[in-house]
Amino acid sequence: MRIGILGAGNVGGALGRVWTGKGHEVMFGVPEARSERTQKTIAALGKAGRAGTNAEAAAFGEILVLTVPWPAARQAIESSGNLAGKVLIDCTNPLAADLKGLTVGLSTSAGEQAAGWARGARVVKAFNTIGAGNLGRTVFAGLTADGFYCGDDGAAKAIAKSLIADAGLNPVDVGPLRNARWLEPLAMLWIDLALNQSWGFDHAFKLLRR
Amino acid sequence: MRIGILGAGNVGGALGRVWTGKGHEVMFGVPEARSERTQKTIAALGKAGRAGTNAEAAAFGEILVLTVPWPAARQAIESSGNLAGKVLIDCTNPLAADLKGLTVGLSTSAGEQAAGWARGARVVKAFNTIGAGNLGRTVFAGLTADGFYCGDDGAAKAIAKSLIADAGLNPVDVGPLRNARWLEPLAMLWIDLALNQSWGFDHAFKLLRR
Numbered sequence: 386m387r388i389g390i391l392g393a394g395n396v397g398g399a400l401g402r403v404w405t406g407k408g409h410e411v412m413f414g415v416p417e418a419r420s421e422r423t424q425k426t427i428a429a430l431g432k433a434g435r436a437g438t439n440a441e442a443a444a445f446g447e448i449l450v451l452t453v454p455w456p457a458a459r460q461a462i463e464s465s466g467n468l469a470g471k472v473l474i475d476c477t478n479p480l481a482a483d484l485k486g487l488t489v490g491l492s493t494s495a496g497e498q499a500a501g502w503a504r505g506a507r508v509v510k511a512f513n514t515i516g517a518g519n520l521g522r523t524v525f526a527g528l529t530a531d532g533f534y535c536g537d538d539g540a541a542k543a544i545a546k547s548l549i550a551d552a553g554l555n556p557v558d559v560g561p562l563r564n565a566r567w568l569e570p571l572a573m574l575w576i577d578l579a580l581n582q583s584w585g586f587d588h589a590f591k592l593l594r595r
Numbered sequence: 596m597r598i599g600i601l602g603a604g605n606v607g608g609a610l611g612r613v614w615t616g617k618g619h620e621v622m623f624g625v626p627e628a629r630s631e632r633t634q635k636t637i638a639a640l641g642k643a644g645r646a647g648t649n650a651e652a653a654a655f656g657e658i659l660v661l662t663v664p665w666p667a668a669r670q671a672i673e674s675s676g677n678l679a680g681k682v683l684i685d686c687t688n689p690l691a692a693d694l695k696g697l698t699v700g701l702s703t704s705a706g707e708q709a710a711g712w713a714r715g716a717r718v719v720k721a722f723n724t725i726g727a728g729n730l731g732r733t734v735f736a737g738l739t740a741d742g743f744y745c746g747d748d749g750a751a752k753a754i755a756k757s758l759i760a761d762a763g764l765n766p767v768d769v770g771p772l773r774n775a776r777w778l779e780p781l782a783m784l785w786i787d788l789a790l791n792q793s794w795g796f797d798h799a800f801k802l803l804r805r
Binding site: 487488490491492525526528530559560564566567568569570571572577578581582586587588589590591592593594595 | 683697699700701702733736738740770771774776777778779780781783784787788791793797798799800801802803804805
């Protein structure tokens with residue numbers, strides 16, 4: 386599959402690595418002025434990876450993945466061209482600047498706001514509840530972490546599911562896009578444990594069933 | 596331990612059963628006019644269980660546990676007398692009437708609001724992220740579900756931890772009371788899967804670590 390990824394930071398870079406490792410082709414949407422780190426991230430993918438503008442990444446990708454920091458999300462979406470009908474996987478969390486809370490939630494979510502900006506896109510929320518460093522290292526003491534996802538379009542969710550599995554996670558469909566309202570606070574719990582409770586990054590969630 | 600439980604519904608009744616089964620004594624705080632169901636819940640505990648007013652349950656308990664529906668929480672706390680210094684375990688979730696969302700969150704939580712009403716009490720949030728029917732049946736395909744808890748008083752949290760273990764859950768300390776902001780949406784995810792996504796009640800969360 387050809388995948389456009391908006392952003393080449395922790396999350397975008399990790400997804401690019403695991404997906405090209407599974408045979409997908411990736412184009413990052415990144416600014417013209419590229420940091421050394423961004424250049425390394427792109428180069429590390431070899432022939433399977435390239436970079437362009439956001440609009441070029443969106444045109445390249447059969448699907449588009451939003452991995453920029455939340456404050457940059459709206460501009461990233463709006464500079465990607467017409468996204469009507471496009472599958473857009475939203476990985477963002479609306480983190481407050483102090484990393485102790487969310488700026489959006491309760492009666493809406495980053496996922497729902499992103500869908501409002503990406504007019505006509507088929508948005509799936511995914512990859513937001515696990516640290517980027519765990520993508521591709523998803524087994525914890527013998528147990529595979531879950532990759533929770535939600536969205537309103539069944540075909541888009543099926544694509545997201547296969548890409549979640551390609552990242553080594555166990556896909557768990559948690560319903561409509563509105564349930565991003567609960568996945569984003571779950572991410573905040575992960576982040577708070579990592580950064581504010583000094584747990585580090587080696588934890589992940591799993592939903593047990595009988 | 597002597598435990599006061601405000602409310603004798605799904606959560607309060609289940610906690611009363613599992614805790615008396617572990618040798619604790621329970622007094623439910625319930626209205627004078629008791630439904631047949633409430634009478635059965637109390638009677639089922641035998642000599643280890645009794646019932647009284649909220650103030651009587653609070654006076655009886657070395658700790659007090661809040662299990663009433665969220666709209667009744669403030670009145671339950673305020674009718675329990677002086678709670679200064681008391682360990683109060685808050686099990687509530689601020690569920691909207693349509694069972695599809697929360698009425699409190701993002702910049703505060705039911706746990707923090709309960710602490711504001713229970714002046715001077717040492718509040719621990721716990722038992723809100725798993726269905727009451729799973730208390731005492733906490734092993735899912737060989738894996739023990741987690742009992743997440745948070746609070747600001749170390750000694751109160753140690754007591755909560757032992758009572759979480761007595762309910763068969765693996766206690767997981769997720770930090771200060773303010774993190775109820777993330778545990779309550781986690782409960783909402785559990786509830787949404789159960790009621791709105793037709794999963795039923797046989798699921799629970801676990802935090803994996805390496």
